[in-house]
Amino acid sequence: MGIISNVLGIVAEYNPFHNGHVYQLQQAKQQAKADLTIIVMSGNWVQRGEPALLDKWQRTKLALSGGADLVVELPFQFAVEPAHLFAQGAVQLLSMLGCNRLAFGAEHPELDFEALVANQPTDASSHFKRFDETYPTLFNDYLQAQTGLNLRASNDILGFSYVAANQRLAQPLKMIPIQRRGSAHQDTGIERGTTIASGAAIRKAVKAGEWTVINQMVPADTARALRKEQLISWTDYWPYLRYQLLVSSLADLHDIYQMSEGIEYRLKQAALVSATFEDFLWAAKTKRFTYARLQRLCVYILLQVNRVALPTELRYARVLGFNSAGQQHLNRVKKASKLPLISRVTDDWINGPFRLDYQAGLMRQMLSGVDQDRLQHAVIESS
Amino acid sequence: MGIISNVLGIVAEYNPFHNGHVYQLQQAKQQAKADLTIIVMSGNWVQRGEPALLDKWQRTKLALSGGADLVVELPFQFAVEPAHLFAQGAVQLLSMLGCNRLAFGAEHPELDFEALVANQPTDASSHFKRFDETYPTLFNDYLQAQTGLNLRASNDILGFSYVAANQRLAQPLKMIPIQRRGSAHQDTGIERGTTIASGAAIRKAVKAGEWTVINQMVPADTARALRKEQLISWTDYWPYLRYQLLVSSLADLHDIYQMSEGIEYRLKQAALVSATFEDFLWAAKTKRFTYARLQRLCVYILLQVNRVALPTELRYARVLGFNSAGQQHLNRVKKASKLPLISRVTDDWINGPFRLDYQAGLMRQMLSGVDQDRLQHAVIESS
Numbered sequence: 001m002g003i004i005s006n007v008l009g010i011v012a013e014y015n016p017f018h019n020g021h022v023y024q025l026q027q028a029k030q031q032a033k034a035d036l037t038i039i040v041m042s043g044n045w046v047q048r049g050e051p052a053l054l055d056k057w058q059r060t061k062l063a064l065s066g067g068a069d070l071v072v073e074l075p076f077q078f079a080v081e082p083a084h085l086f087a088q089g090a091v092q093l094l095s096m097l098g099c100n101r102l103a104f105g106a107e108h109p110e111l112d113f114e115a116l117v118a119n120q121p122t123d124a125s126s127h128f129k130r131f132d133e134t135y136p137t138l139f140n141d142y143l144q145a146q147t148g149l150n151l152r153a154s155n156d157i158l159g160f161s162y163v164a165a166n167q168r169l170a171q172p173l174k175m176i177p178i179q180r181r182g183s184a185h186q187d188t189g190i191e192r193g194t195t196i197a198s199g200a201a202i203r204k205a206v207k208a209g210e211w212t213v214i215n216q217m218v219p220a221d222t223a224r225a226l227r228k229e230q231l232i233s234w235t236d237y238w239p240y241l242r243y244q245l246l247v248s249s250l251a252d253l254h255d256i257y258q259m260s261e262g263i264e265y266r267l268k269q270a271a272l273v274s275a276t277f278e279d280f281l282w283a284a285k286t287k288r289f290t291y292a293r294l295q296r297l298c299v300y301i302l303l304q305v306n307r308v309a310l311p312t313e314l315r316y317a318r319v320l321g322f323n324s325a326g327q328q329h330l331n332r333v334k335k336a337s338k339l340p341l342i343s344r345v346t347d348d349w350i351n352g353p354f355r356l357d358y359q360a361g362l363m364r365q366m367l368s369g370v371d372q373d374r375l376q377h378a379v380i381e382s383s
Numbered sequence: 384m385g386i387i388s389n390v391l392g393i394v395a396e397y398n399p400f401h402n403g404h405v406y407q408l409q410q411a412k413q414q415a416k417a418d419l420t421i422i423v424m425s426g427n428w429v430q431r432g433e434p435a436l437l438d439k440w441q442r443t444k445l446a447l448s449g450g451a452d453l454v455v456e457l458p459f460q461f462a463v464e465p466a467h468l469f470a471q472g473a474v475q476l477l478s479m480l481g482c483n484r485l486a487f488g489a490e491h492p493e494l495d496f497e498a499l500v501a502n503q504p505t506d507a508s509s510h511f512k513r514f515d516e517t518y519p520t521l522f523n524d525y526l527q528a529q530t531g532l533n534l535r536a537s538n539d540i541l542g543f544s545y546v547a548a549n550q551r552l553a554q555p556l557k558m559i560p561i562q563r564r565g566s567a568h569q570d571t572g573i574e575r576g577t578t579i580a581s582g583a584a585i586r587k588a589v590k591a592g593e594w595t596v597i598n599q600m601v602p603a604d605t606a607r608a609l610r611k612e613q614l615i616s617w618t619d620y621w622p623y624l625r626y627q628l629l630v631s632s633l634a635d636l637h638d639i640y641q642m643s644e645g646i647e648y649r650l651k652q653a654a655l656v657s658a659t660f661e662d663f664l665w666a667a668k669t670k671r672f673t674y675a676r677l678q679r680l681c682v683y684i685l686l687q688v689n690r691v692a693l694p695t696e697l698r699y700a701r702v703l704g705f706n707s708a709g710q711q712h713l714n715r716v717k718k719a720s721k722l723p724l725i726s727r728v729t730d731d732w733i734n735g736p737f738r739l740d741y742q743a744g745l746m747r748q749m750l751s752g753v754d755q756d757r758l759q760h761a762v763i764e765s766s
Binding site: 243359 | 622623625626627629630631632635685686687742745746749
């Protein structure tokens with residue numbers, strides 16, 4: 001094989017892997033003239049504070065058969081965080097894995113993301129002290145006042161965050177915004193005649209068992225996995241979250257990561273009176289908390305993530321799967337980079353830096369009975 | 384009404400209230416020439432570390448219709464403890480409620496309990512440091528060596544503990560041992576033709592749905608409650624216990640009350656591989672831990688009872704129910720005793736001394752949806 005010059009990175013959740021992702025992969029590879037494509041993927045919990053429908057191994061298989069060469073897990077410390085921290089971890093990881101291109105889907109790829117980043121407030125705290133709006137709303141208002149541009153669509157916001165994180169790298173990657181097709185990220189409607197819908201719309205169809213719709217919107221492998229495998233949602237975790245909220249003292253709840261503004265009182269009250277997770281969110285919601293922020297808080301409570309600040313530096317890369325090209329690249333990374341590559345999770349990792357990722361997987365294993373880390377080997381895709 | 388001179392106390396769990404209890408109440412009242420009978424009853428968790436099948440309010444109703452005049456809850460801090468602490472709290476409570484008689488069922492009421500108490504080792508720790516036997520076994524071996532008497536039957540052991548606790552009172556009560564009828568406490572067999580069986584045997588019949596047996600062994604009111612009400616067992620709590628064991632760090636588990644000898648490692652391992660509570664107990668069991676001790680430890684984990692020593696003094700009496708004679712007696716106690724009598728649980732109590740009892744009830748409410756403390760009023764039996 002020749003010299004690898006264009007290594008493309010994509011940040012993804014694949015919850016689940018659908019036709020829009022297939023299209024994005026194809027477009028990205030073409031525009032980046034990619035010799036190799038690396039996916040940094042959320043594990044068993046996604047950025048908006050929800051369990052992934054399919055586990056990280058099932059989603060890795062789908063990503064590899066959909067065109068990825070290498071899939072690496074975005075550690076929990078970044079995966080379940082607001083966009084700027086999520087992007088920071090993901091971009092750093094792609095960079096350390098030897099990527100020099102980063103493609104991302106955006107509602108408005110024509111936006112001048114660099115200009116937006118240059119205009120972001122240097123001291124965020126002084127601008128966002130209003131308590132009647134969520135942070136994303138205030139942030140967008142600010143940018144609009146500064147640049148006249150609107151940054152409300154969720155993939156535009158993520159794109160902005162990737163660009164901002166990229167600018168902080170010693171060797172920034174070439175950024176490739178790609179026009180998203182189909183409905184918006186959180187839009188749950190399905191358009192007639194299309195084969196592309198948002199993840200949210202597909203998850204809604206899965207919940208409703210609308211298999212005609214699903215079959216139309218996802219590759220056959222994904223449809224098969226969605227039928228065969230145990231799918232997990234907050235509904236499955238709700239009894240455990242509720243129990244933890246009821247049994248924990250207010251002092252212990254206060255010590256949970258990101259618990260702020262005394263919301264622990266509200267959460268405890270809401271847990272007592274709510275029958276379902278949806279009821280609970282509705283009862284707990286305030287104007288200052290987005291649903292995503294509330295849901296992330298719920299993940300921290302369920303996993304008992306303590307207020308002790310999460311490490312912000314990247315300490316390892318957990319390899320989820322690869323094909324032969326991906327494996328050859330991994331060997332090069334091993335030689336060139338100091339980043340530990342985890343392909344087998346030992347007790348030292350579980351009781352050390354990997355603990356939180358292990359816990360995140362253990363919560364899934366508790367429900368599904370399927371080991372997530374201790375016994376799992378990287379998925380090898382034969383091409 | 385005349386002067387009340389014989390106030391009888393009985394310590395009970397009524398899990399559930401059965402014909403043996405009816406017989407014991409009748410015998411005790413007769414032998415004590417009781418003017419009034421007070422029951423100190425475990426709440427929603429019993430001494431062996433199990434949830435009561437019926438909740439404390441349902442059991443209070445049955446006790447009142449079965450002949451009790453007043454039912455008071457034994458606080459959790461005593462109710463879920465080994466026999467000597469259980470007895471200490473219960474006897475102290477009966478004494479503070481103005482009892483001067485205490486009746487208890489025993490397998491061998493003819494035993495000289497006073498002599499046994501007099502012969503108990505003064506320094507227990509020096510005698511019981513063998514790690515190949517449980518404490519009860521070592522204790523019995525010791526007593527047998529000292530007195531030639533055998534103290535293996537569980538109600539004899541409780542009787543011994545009542546007598547020991549009684550001797551520590553400034554004004555000891557008159558003790559009235561009553562011959563237990565039917566099978567032994569933990570014997571789960573049912574004898575043909577009898578109408579009395581042990582609580583364990585009846586719970587087993589309930590689990591198996593053997594209604595012919597149950598109807599024969601319990602009063603009609605109990606049978607009705609067992610059919611109508613939600614019955615709770617460890618099977619219902621097992622998912623939550625398992626989750627708590629999996630999510631808690633070893634350090635946090637180590638801080639649980641009565642966690643000792645490094646058993647937290649075993650419990651965590653056992654939780655991962657066990658599908659049912661029975662599997663779990665079997666996997667976690669060691670020679671040094673009785674099943675009762677293990678089960679109590681499970682309650683402490685489920686309720687997150689911290690190692691911070693539980694208060695050993697009695698701080699309140701929670702009134703569960705009464706008839707008019709019981710109510711008149713309560714009024715006398717209010718005037719004569721400094722012990723706070725709780726009939727309504729306020730936030731001050733919940734966030735203060737009553738917290739653990741509240742938590743114990745909240746865990747039941749979580750499953751049944753039936754409030755246990757905040758909204759409940761004492762049961763009033765019209766006679």
